[in-house]
Structure formats: structure tokens, C-alpha cells
Amino acid sequence: MPAPQPAPRWLAGLTGYLRPRLIGVFCLGLSSGFPLTLILATLTYWLSKEGVSKGEVGLFSALLIPYSLKFLWAPMIDRVPLPWLAKRVGQRRAWLFATQALLVLAILGLGSGDPAHDLGLMAVCAFAVALASASQDIVIDAFRIETLALDDQGQGAAMLIFGYRTGNLIAGAGAVALQIAVGWQVTYYAMALLVLVGAGAAWALGEPARHDTHEADAAEGRARAWLARRTETPKRQARILAWLYATVVAPFQEFLARPYAWAILAFVLIYKLGDAMGQVMLSPLVVELGFSDADYIWANKLVGFWALLLGTALGGGAVKVLGLFRALLVTGVLMMATNLLFAVLALAGDVPAMLAVAVGFENFATGIGLSVFVAYLSGLCNLAYTATHYALLSALATTARNFLAAPSGYLVEAVGWPAFYVITTVVALPGLGLLIWLWRRGLQVEPEASRSQSAAT
Structure with a gap:
């Protein structure tokens, strides 16, 4: 009996989206997509309906700054293991679960506010949502890249975008429709549950393989050795400087080389x-x-x-x-x-x-x-x-x-x-x-x- 012929390459490019790892990426994308819509579109709609001035509503867009500056603390997420949690679930999942826990708390705080009396507190909670969401995005991007083979990155990107757009839709039109029946507070509480979709996917997929994790450690070792030879820096200070080099400088140096x-x-x-x-x-x-x-x-x-x-x-x-x-x-x-x-x-x-x-x-x-x-x-x-x-x-x-x-x-x-x-x-x-x-x-x-x-x- 002749062996079955492999699928044509063009067909292979259009299939495979239902593989478990790609479904997991879709779920991560959903958890990544809903917070931005929740504070950029849905929150401003809520505030406008409650009679908040256009000027004050417009100022809420400034709370999205963490999305533009997230590269500033991305090195910390790459290199700092969270105590206790990282040993039990791994570096990536520890940071993901931690940022998602903060995200849930911030959304609950935001939903508990009253625009007529708690606008300042709601602004603080909205900023906390943006900060936790931007940090979650850093982890999700790294998680996706490290989980998928290079040949699957295209389909992985597509599934991430599908999930992201789905999250946008649920937190936008879905949230506005839901609040008609149950009110804004319950709606925001329900939206917080979307975090569980990404958390469940990360738990099911497992900690991604961290290839070449020793590269940054080797850079830190080289920096420490250089400081020991060339300077009289105290050991404790030398360890800190070497760590900062490996965490902040080495990523740029590696790329530009x-x-x-x-x-x-x-x-x-x-x-x-x-x-x-x-x-x-x-x-x-x-x-x-x-x-x-x-x-x-x-x-x-x-x-x-x-x-x-x-x-x-x-x-x-x-x-x-x-x-x-x-x-x-x-x-x-x-x-x-x-x-x-x-x-x-x-x-x-x-x-x-x-x-x-x-x-x-x-x-x-x-x-x-x-x-x-x-x-x-x-x-x-x-x-x-x-x-x-x-x-x-x-x-x-x-x-x-x-x-x-x-x-x-x-x-x-x-x-x-x-x-x-x-x-x-x-x-x-x-x-x-x-x-x-x-x-x-x-x-x-x-x-x-x-x-x-x-x-x-």
C-alpha cells in the first residue's frame, strides 16, 4: 500500500490553527486584548454617559502611557525570578500569574468606583489596569515566542491577533450590552474573569523552554570578572553592576553586534x-x-x-x-x-x-x-x-x-x-x-x- 502523500505546502499554511499550542496562543491573545478596550473605549463611554466633562474624559487617554514605555521594565521581567512562585511554576508563568492577579484587582477597583464621586480613584485604578496589562503583554509576547517553533510564528501571530480582537470585541460591544442588564459594576467584575482564559492556557501549555538561559548569566559573569580585574569596586557593588550590565546593556549589545x-x-x-x-x-x-x-x-x-x-x-x-x-x-x-x-x-x-x-x-x-x-x-x-x-x-x-x-x-x-x-x-x-x-x-x-x-x- 503506497504511503500517504503529504499535504501540499499551500494547504499546510492554511491548516493547523486548531493545534493545542495555537489555541493556547489564541487564549493568551484574548487576555491581552480586553484590558486596553476596557479602559480606552468602554470606560470613556461609561464616563460620558455619567456626565463627566469631555476634558476630563480626554485626560484618561494619558493613562495609557505604560503601553508605550513597557520596554523600560521588560528587562526585569526577563531576568528577575519572582520569589517562591518562579520555583514552582517557572519564570514566565510566575510573572504572568502575578501581573494577572494585579490586573484582576485593578479591574475590580475600577468597577467599584462611582464616576460622580470617585473619579480620581477611578483614574488611579485605570492607570493600574494599564500598568498591569502592559506588563502582562510583555510576558505573553515572550511566552508565545518561546513556546512556538520559528516555522509556527506566523500562525502563532495570527492566533494572537484573533484572540486580541476577540478580547476587544467582548470588552467593547459585549461590555456595553451586558451593562444594560446588570449595570456597570457587575459588568466590570465579569470582565475581570477574562484573565482566567489566558491563565488557564498558560497553565495547560506549561512553562516554555528557556533556550540559552545561560547567555545572560555568562554576560554577568564576564562583567563581574572585568570589574574584579580593572577596578577596586566592593564585591556587593560589583555584583549589582554586573547584574545591571547583563540585564540592561547585554540585550542591546547582543542585538547591535x-x-x-x-x-x-x-x-x-x-x-x-x-x-x-x-x-x-x-x-x-x-x-x-x-x-x-x-x-x-x-x-x-x-x-x-x-x-x-x-x-x-x-x-x-x-x-x-x-x-x-x-x-x-x-x-x-x-x-x-x-x-x-x-x-x-x-x-x-x-x-x-x-x-x-x-x-x-x-x-x-x-x-x-x-x-x-x-x-x-x-x-x-x-x-x-x-x-x-x-x-x-x-x-x-x-x-x-x-x-x-x-x-x-x-x-x-x-x-x-x-x-x-x-x-x-x-x-x-x-x-x-x-x-x-x-x-x-x-x-x-x-x-x-x-x-x-x-x-x-
């Missing part, structure tokens, strides 16, 4: 710049072209939502089928095509069908891009410094959206909508050129000797 490190960082910074510029001006474009609210809701929340899910799933498979660099190249071309579609929309004007096509394709390309780019950033992490490297790389990647794309509105005013979207298409070319330059030099995405060759499923 790689071939073409600065080119890689430049690529991470500019790869999605054109896409970010286009996205930030989408809503003003829709308003100026005269589309109705119904047109925008239909295109963005219906067509766009399903296109995003489809793109996310295909993006995870694209990494397995095409390989990481080809997938990045295809994704970059799709994002450029999206911006050209918006240039066509700007010329066409108030045509709802064209809006649906442009927004649908934009969300489709975004979904693919998210999965592929997260997989790329994951592959850049040395597993001795996973949390630190990923926090830093993801922070660098968001710089394009938060800062470099900020002047987009002035550019629109200067050149008009069609020319603006043509320019955003051209802006994407340097990122693709840098990608091809790195590819032709045979650059390996993963740091050699820092990645396990396989992981059980």
Missing part, C-alpha cells in the same frame, strides 16, 4: 510608514468626501472587519508557505496597492461601493501585514532576552504610526487627497528596497544558536 543590525532597525522603523500615513488620514478622507455614517459603518465595521480576519488568517499561512522574507515583500506590495486604491477613491468621490472596496482591501492587507510583521519581530528575538527584544522592537515599529506619520494632515493640505495617497505609496518603496537588500545578503532572521529547531505541538 549582529550583521546589518542598524539596517534591520531602520527596516523595522520604516517598513509600514506609508501604510501608517494612509491609515491615520482615512477618517478625515471619508468625512471630506461626504460619505454618510451608515456608509462608513457598513464599509469599516462589516466589510472591513471580515476582511481583516481573512487577511490575518492568510498572513499566518503566508509565512509558512512563502517564507518570512517573501511574505514581507508580498505584504509590502499589498499595502502600496491599498494606498493607490484610496487615491482612486479620492478621485471617484462619494461612491459607497468604491469605499467598501478600498476599506475592505485595506483591512485585508492590514491583517496580512500584522501577522507577517509580528512573526518577523518574533524571529529577531534572542531567546535569552525575549521580553526585552520584543518590547523594544515593537516600540520602534509603532514609532512610525505615532510620530513619523504625525505630519500627514499638513501634507494633505499642501497637495490634496489623490497626490497624498500616491506619495504614501512612494514612501513605502525605501522599506521594500531595504528588505530586498537584506534578503540578498542572506540575512537569517533568527539569531543563530538562540532558537530551538523544533517545538512540540
Whole structure:
């Protein structure tokens, strides 16, 4: 009897999402996604319904600062074992369970507040939610990267995003619907239970393998030996300085010592710049072209939502089928095509069908891009410094959206909508050129000797 033929490679890229480890990543993504929506969208809705002033509501967005600065304490999560707990459940799960316990307490405190009398206390609790949630995200990213083999990082990224979006939906529309029946306090108490989804997944998956855990210890030993030879630093102080070197300096030093490190960082910074510029001006474009609210809701929340899910799933498979660099190249071309579609929309004007096509394709390309780019950033992490490297790389990647794309509105005013979207298409070319330059030099995405060759499923 002939042996069964293996599944075609393209089919393998679209299957496998129901493997236990990937389902676990979905659950971790759900626990990661709901807190941000709970304090950014749902809380501001609650405050607005209770008559809190627009100025005070707007100030609550400043409480999200921990999400932008989480790379500052990521090294501690990489290197500091929590007393008692780490010995029993492992380094990653200890930090995950600890941050989730703090997250639950903060959400319960937030839900117990009364906007009319406890606004200051609610702001403190909201900040605590953001701080605990950002810390949980650091651990979840490291947990995912260290649990999955490199070949599964694309699908793992897709499942993380699926879970994250599900958490957004539950904590957003789901929470608003639930409060109609049971009130805000009970709703927030119920939302706190979502933490158990990620905690249960982490418990079931077990502590991820910490490959090359001795690398940071070796760096600390070298620093201690250097201090002993070159200085007369007291032993206790030398131990502290050596630990700080291995925890804070060594992750940067290791990354920057790689071939073409600065080119890689430049690529991470500019790869999605054109896409970010286009996205930030989408809503003003829709308003100026005269589309109705119904047109925008239909295109963005219906067509766009399903296109995003489809793109996310295909993006995870694209990494397995095409390989990481080809997938990045295809994704970059799709994002450029999206911006050209918006240039066509700007010329066409108030045509709802064209809006649906442009927004649908934009969300489709975004979904693919998210999965592929997260997989790329994951592959850049040395597993001795996973949390630190990923926090830093993801922070660098968001710089394009938060800062470099900020002047987009002035550019629109200067050149008009069609020319603006043509320019955003051209802006994407340097990122693709840098990608091809790195590819032709045979650059390996993963740091050699820092990645396990396989992981059980």
C-alpha cells in the first residue's frame, strides 16, 4: 500500500490553527486584548454617559502611557525570578500569574468606583489596569515566542491577533450590552474573569523552554570578572553592576553586534510608514468626501472587519508557505496597492461601493501585514532576552504610526487627497528596497544558536 502523500505546502499554511499550542496562543491573545478596550473605549463611554466633562474624559487617554514605555521594565521581567512562585511554576508563568492577579484587582477597583464621586480613584485604578496589562503583554509576547517553533510564528501571530480582537470585541460591544442588564459594576467584575482564559492556557501549555538561559548569566559573569580585574569596586557593588550590565546593556549589545543590525532597525522603523500615513488620514478622507455614517459603518465595521480576519488568517499561512522574507515583500506590495486604491477613491468621490472596496482591501492587507510583521519581530528575538527584544522592537515599529506619520494632515493640505495617497505609496518603496537588500545578503532572521529547531505541538 503506497504511503500517504503529504499535504501540499499551500494547504499546510492554511491548516493547523486548531493545534493545542495555537489555541493556547489564541487564549493568551484574548487576555491581552480586553484590558486596553476596557479602559480606552468602554470606560470613556461609561464616563460620558455619567456626565463627566469631555476634558476630563480626554485626560484618561494619558493613562495609557505604560503601553508605550513597557520596554523600560521588560528587562526585569526577563531576568528577575519572582520569589517562591518562579520555583514552582517557572519564570514566565510566575510573572504572568502575578501581573494577572494585579490586573484582576485593578479591574475590580475600577468597577467599584462611582464616576460622580470617585473619579480620581477611578483614574488611579485605570492607570493600574494599564500598568498591569502592559506588563502582562510583555510576558505573553515572550511566552508565545518561546513556546512556538520559528516555522509556527506566523500562525502563532495570527492566533494572537484573533484572540486580541476577540478580547476587544467582548470588552467593547459585549461590555456595553451586558451593562444594560446588570449595570456597570457587575459588568466590570465579569470582565475581570477574562484573565482566567489566558491563565488557564498558560497553565495547560506549561512553562516554555528557556533556550540559552545561560547567555545572560555568562554576560554577568564576564562583567563581574572585568570589574574584579580593572577596578577596586566592593564585591556587593560589583555584583549589582554586573547584574545591571547583563540585564540592561547585554540585550542591546547582543542585538547591535549582529550583521546589518542598524539596517534591520531602520527596516523595522520604516517598513509600514506609508501604510501608517494612509491609515491615520482615512477618517478625515471619508468625512471630506461626504460619505454618510451608515456608509462608513457598513464599509469599516462589516466589510472591513471580515476582511481583516481573512487577511490575518492568510498572513499566518503566508509565512509558512512563502517564507518570512517573501511574505514581507508580498505584504509590502499589498499595502502600496491599498494606498493607490484610496487615491482612486479620492478621485471617484462619494461612491459607497468604491469605499467598501478600498476599506475592505485595506483591512485585508492590514491583517496580512500584522501577522507577517509580528512573526518577523518574533524571529529577531534572542531567546535569552525575549521580553526585552520584543518590547523594544515593537516600540520602534509603532514609532512610525505615532510620530513619523504625525505630519500627514499638513501634507494633505499642501497637495490634496489623490497626490497624498500616491506619495504614501512612494514612501513605502525605501522599506521594500531595504528588505530586498537584506534578503540578498542572506540575512537569517533568527539569531543563530538562540532558537530551538523544533517545538512540540
